Amino acid sequence: MSSLEENKLLVTERKILRKILGPTQTEEGIWRRRKNKELEDLVAESNIIGEIKAHRLCWLGHVERMGEDRAVKRAYLAVPSGRRPVGRPKYRWKDEVEKDLCDLRVDDWRETAQDRPKWRLLLSEAKTHFGSSRYPTN
Structure with a gap:
C-alpha cells in the first residue's frame, strides 16, 4: 500500500x-x-492502517498453517509462468506482507506462524507498531 x-x-x-x-x-x-x-x-485504538496490516498478517499466518493440498496455499506458493510487460514491476501481496514483516523485524515468521499464541502476540504488536500514531504530522 x-x-x-x-x-x-x-x-x-x-x-x-x-x-x-x-x-x-x-x-x-x-x-x-x-x-x-x-x-x-x-x-x-490503532488507526485503520494498523488494522489493515494486522489483518493481512493474520491471513498470512492462516495460509502458512494450511495444508499443502488446499487451493489457497497452492495459489500462494505458485510461481506464474510467462513474462510480464516491460515497465515497473507490479507489487504482489506477498511482497507487501514481507515488507510489513521486515518493518516489524521478524526473521523467522514461518516458524512463528505455526505457534498460534506467538503469532497472536506478533499481530497485537503489529497493530500498535503500524497504528501507533493515528495521524502522522507531515
Whole structure:
C-alpha cells in the first residue's frame, strides 16, 4: 500500500470520526470541528492502517498453517509462468506482507506462524507498531 493510499484512508477515517463524534464547543460558546490531535486522544485504538496490516498478517499466518493440498496455499506458493510487460514491476501481496514483516523485524515468521499464541502476540504488536500514531504530522 503506497503512502498516498494510506493518507487517503487516514483522511477518510478522520472524516468519519468527526461525523460520529460531532463538533465541540469552546469556552466562548462557539462550535468548531475537532482537530486531529483531539480525535487521536478520544479514540484510543490503532488507526485503520494498523488494522489493515494486522489483518493481512493474520491471513498470512492462516495460509502458512494450511495444508499443502488446499487451493489457497497452492495459489500462494505458485510461481506464474510467462513474462510480464516491460515497465515497473507490479507489487504482489506477498511482497507487501514481507515488507510489513521486515518493518516489524521478524526473521523467522514461518516458524512463528505455526505457534498460534506467538503469532497472536506478533499481530497485537503489529497493530500498535503500524497504528501507533493515528495521524502522522507531515
